[in-house]
Amino acid sequence: MANAKASFTGESSRTPDQKRRLAATLALLAVTARRVLRFADKFDGWTPTLGGCHQNVDRWVESHPGHKAVRGWLDVSFLATPAARRFTAHSVVADENGDLFDVTLGSSDLECSFILHPGSDDDFRYYALTPGEHSLEHAPSA
Template sequence: MLAGQLGEAVVVPYRQVNIGDWAPEENKCHHNVATWIERNPHHGQVLGWLVIAAPKSDFIRFVAHSVVEDEMGNRFDITPLHAMEPRPFLGAGINADDYFWIEEQLFEVYPMSGFDHFI
């Protein structure tokens, strides 16, 4: 399903932000975005997947991720990543309950909130 939507993935720019002494933490994207929109209610959360494709690899990795969408529809990523190179983001296009159910299932099967799709 997601592999067929790879053409819709776009690089969402990283934006370093803070609110007072709070700053987003690595590996806590959903919490980071929830905290941000709590204090910036004109912004919203976009649930989706980071698309990681290593050169000469035989798989694509999809990792659950959240980004911010501002009032103008612009998206930006506030979560610092270990490797800061740009990564395509593919919006989930499903409601939050279904998305978080899928993520929960991934945690039960894999040691992370993502999966590999062999190509």
């Protein structure tokens, strides 16, 4: 199933080593993580699709000239095994000033730090759109 989706996105599967390297990089980049304002429940007439952050952002950007999609990862380490870090692919919006805000999560959702994706848009799309690949976990070596 993952291969079918991967071929849809035009990307080949990632090796376990590539996934481990990305997860380790995200763990290092966690010190650069930003808090992103969660505005999904603040805009009149805006109804995001639950679990559809990438599509929500694309839809927002289409109707708001000057805004850009920003791809990255939420640090959801509270879901990881002890001593590990966990990250899930997520998309947010940058306004004309470069300020980031979330059009999927609202003020009542858990606040998680956002890490910019360190690779290409195609690389991010693979992880975000391939079933079973949207979350990564990094467990430090003993």
